[in-house]
Amino acid sequence: MYRYDTYDQTLVDERVAQFRDQMERYLAGRLSDAEFLPLRLQNGLYIQRHAPMLRIAIPYGMLSSRQLRALAGITRRYDRGYGHFTTRQNLQLNWPRLEDVPDILAELAQVQMHAIQTSGNCIRNTTTDQFAGIAGDEVEDPRPWCELIRQWSTLHPEFAYLPRKFKIAVTGADHDRAAIQVHDIGVRLWHDDAGGLRAQVLAGGGMGRTPMLGDVVCEDLPWQHLLTYLEACVRVYNQFGRRDNKFKARIKILVKALGIEEYRRRVEEEWAHLKDGPQTLTEAAVESARSHFPEPPRRDVSEAAIATYQQLRHDDRAFARFVTNNVTDHIVPGYKAVTLSLKRREHAPGDVTADQMEAVADLADVFGFGELRVTHQQNLVLSDVPVDEIEALWHKLQELGMANPTVGTLNDIICCPGGDYCALANAVSIPIAQAIQERFDDLDYLYDLGPLDLNISGCMNACGHHHVGNIGILGVDKKGEEYYQISLGGNSHDNASLGKILGPSFYREDVPGVIDKVLKVYVEQRHEDEHFIDTYRRIGIKPFKEHVYA
Structure with a gap:
């Protein structure tokens, strides 16, 4: 790192x-x-x-054991x-x-950490895929490019007082795990037929009060021009973005008002002053950034060890469940990435105690070359675990309460701090997450439902990303009382979509029951091996609405 x-x-x-x-x-x-x-x-x-x-700040989600x-x-x-x-x-x-x-x-x-630009009207922490550098579908490691963007954007004098906060995400994989379509700027790295690195740049995405998906500004940007092109995008926003109304100050409002063609024209006009200038990237600059992300000193894992791991997975049902849900394939044979679940009913999603942090830091030293990743789903990842050490790691995680075999399921809830902490929140969110986890605690049922994103926000600022949850829950205030609005059909990955509101909001105690009714419609209507989002897109919101409000 x-x-x-x-x-x-x-x-x-x-x-x-x-x-x-x-x-x-x-x-x-x-x-x-x-x-x-x-x-x-x-x-x-x-x-x-x-x-x-x-x-x-944890730049692009990378954290060392010493820092933890x-x-x-x-x-x-x-x-x-x-x-x-x-x-x-x-x-x-x-x-x-x-x-x-x-x-x-x-x-x-x-320990080389800070809190610079984690708030305020500036370019915030650049994020990426938690499996960057190890994913099998990756065409380019995005971490060096995130670092170049971090260096460019940190304390940039021109962008210290933007109209509003500004967020950038980068992916280098075929499958988008960085949610680039719902960021102010999203970057997808790809290779052309000759093997040359290019970038697709999107602008105008975001959640909050007016959720929108980003539009493509540039489809085929040579890598040398990434920083100058991003600078042109932000300059246009800084010059023409609304400053008279903070609710209309994000770049998504500007892109929508201008239209993507006009926004692109203005960016190209601004870029003409920057292209081939001092911030044009060179091979030396990129290689310098790449040098900070070397391959760890992995040992060879024998075929016999891999076979033993597969046999253990076959023989031990509990271990098999953990592997299926919390262990991700690695580009290097004999290695896996292991997700540590931070979703327990006794803690808010994403909360970790000091004792747990120290224990996880020790695990990172023993099982992960002293490195951790933070995920968008509020979990942690050890990115380089040999398969013959996964069983030992699993037992350690069980002792810590971080071996919950529910990653990617309904119970892997994304949740903001809500009214328990935040002064902006209209309603609490943590108790809703805990009530849903308690209601749906049968692992067999969770596995039968398949992959399902449930996201909860305590207000329209959408820190819990409810707009892109397959099921989204939003806390709303009605004359001083807390209610909850349900949306369906959101998705933050490839072919991203924003959820649609199901109908009138619900009392807090009714939310788990409403979710139950939604899930029953899905189970009754789905085709074989069809995920929730696919069923929703096929049948639409009407059957869910009819059953919930019957």
Whole structure:
């Protein structure tokens, strides 16, 4: 994974010192709340319902065991002993004291971490596929390109005060696991017939109050021009994006208002001033970025070991269930990627205690070359596990409560912190997730349902990505009471789609029953081996609506 050079470390250290001075002036009353607001947001600090919240950047979801141990220590010293992994592959602390934040940032800097641009109207943390570099369907490792985008976008002076926040996702695989169609900018890396690397660039996607799917701005961009073209895209947004209404300030509104053809024309016009300029990428620059993502020193795994693993999977039903759901194929024979489930009823989805962080860091050292990945689904991944060590890892994960064999099922719920923490939320979301997990805890039933994304958001900001859940749940406020709106048919992967609202919203206690009715329609109507999203697209929303509201 990428390691800071002297320039990176100096930048982050100076940023910590700068914010310490800003915090001291604020606490002394020399900065008003309004003056301090943009300063704290630029360093990932929010004021939430009960306490400050600090969002820590995990660039493209990569985390070392050393960094995870540091996060564990920070949560013990400055928080309540746990952290929350988000859908943006970051970590949030929900209970730090305001005056402790500079010390937290200083400790993060010691392990090459920071909270820069995790909030505010700027380019946020660039995300990618959690299986980058190891997926069998990958044509190009997106991590070096994410790193190049990170370096370009971090503290970019022109983009420090965009009309609104701005999010970029990159995929290099045939199957999109980075949700590029619902980002402000999405990038798909591909190879032409001659083997040359190209990029497809999409713009105008996003969720929130006005969800939209991105449109293709450039189908065939040579890799050398990636940064200059992205800069042109953001410049057009920065110049013409709405600033009079924050609800209409995202790039998706601009693209829709202009139309994709006009937006593309303006980007091309702006790009003419940037193309072949100083930010044009060279082979040397790309190779330098690639050098930070070397292949780990994997040992050979014998055919006999692979056969033993397959036999164990055949003989042990519980192990077989874990492998089927939580273990992913690897491009290197004899290796697998293992997903650690962070979905337990006693914790909010994505929450991890300090003790668990330290234990997982130890597992990463033993089973994963000291490296972890954070997923969009709020889980963790060990990306390089030899098959003859998976059984031992499985037993360790069982002790930690992270071996839940439900990854990719209904119970692998994506969920924002909701009204329990967030000042913007209209309703709680964590209790809804826990109630659904309790209602649908029969593994045989979950496996029979097949792959199914259920996402929950506590408000229209859609931090739980409810718009792209096969089943989406949105908390709404009706005259001071919490209700929940159900949507169906969302999908964040290839052929992405936005869910459609089922109908009038429901009381909190009714939600698990409504989900049950939706699932019954699916089970009755599906064809053999048909997933939920496919059944929904074939029969439409009407049968679900009729059964739920009968």
